[in-house]
Amino acid sequence: MIPGVMSAVHVRPNALKMPPSYAIASVDHALKLAIVLQLEGSLTVTAAAERLGVARSTAHRLLQMLVYRDFAVQDDDRVYRAGPVLGPAAHPPSRTAELRAAALPHLQRLSAALDESVNVSILSGDTTRFIASVECQRVLGVTTREGMVFPLHRTTTGMLRLASLSDPDLLEYVERHADTRRSGRRALLRDVAQVRRAGFALNVERSEKGLVAIGVPVSWVGSGLVTGLSVSLPLVRYDERQLDRYVALLRAASAALSRDLRGHAAHATSF
Structure with missing residues (x-):
């Protein structure tokens, strides 16, 4: 088992999210x-x-x-x-709420700069959970991810986590969760290697058909939360020539959010 990653939550590893035809x-x-x-x-x-x-x-x-x-x-x-049906949360509720509150202003500015939808997500067991989203104002855009849960290898934050693992732990995860076809396992290992080299994650249709996401980590030392910041956009609008700009803006927003989170922690310990 991957250290620090539980296997109690089971999600169909190869199922893409598809919004219902008639949402209620x-x-x-x-x-x-x-x-x-x-x-x-x-x-x-x-x-x-x-x-x-x-x-x-x-x-x-x-x-x-x-x-x-x-x-x-x-x-x-x-x-x-x-209530009792939900059971205990995987993370301290106060920390999750603090992260969401601190992230929202940065998400709003980032969404305005990119004119795309942006998200903050955390690891929850062996899945990624989106805890905050800001949607873009375009007619063709990605709807809010807030509350959605995906396996690690379906999200940028999850791919960043996989890239941080040792090779044996990564191989164990791949055997347990990746596509059962050999080609699927090879593709995941190739993508993780790319994340290790680049320091950011590019997700092309891993979570949803027709969707691209780019993500960077958020540093919050001592929080117990593994956190990521990402932008999501339709594949038809993705321009690889803009990738460096996306990553630069994401990293700037991540650094600013990290500073705010450190400031909140310092303020809390001063009382």
Whole structure:
């Protein structure tokens, strides 16, 4: 087993994400709230409404349904928290919430600079979980990744993690998770080698057909979270000649976010 990577979460390793033909907004909203509760620990009705972009009455009904089904509980102070169905989160909720709050201003600036959708994700077991996204304003763009979960080898943050492993641990992961065909294993090892050389990850249709992502690591020493910052865009708009620009802007945003996170940690320890 890869050190620090659990195998309790099982995701179909070769399944691309495909949005449903007839999405049900209320179900999607409820699932998003459940994910936020598990990752961040608590929500008020007002905060839930803001996160979903819906009326407070709608957010209240969604949260009440989560309580009814034990996905949430409500405290005496009327704050909603993760219920018994969700179980303990893989990461300290306070750290995840802190990361999301610190990342959002950087995501907004980065999305404006690139005119594309951008994301922050963390490792969760042997998967990557997206905890914050800012969508671009283009008609043809990548929708929010927030709350979505993929195997490591399907995301840029996961590929960065795989690139940091020793060769034996990497080979073990490849045998357990990569495409069962020999060509799939060779392709993954080739891509990981490229990540090691370049210091960033390029994901061409690994997570979704027609989607390209470019990602860099975010340094947050002592947090216990392995974090990555990425831009996602349609394959038809990807221009390889712009790759250096994408990476430079991502690295600048990552460095700025890392500084903010260190500043938050220093401020917290001063009290």
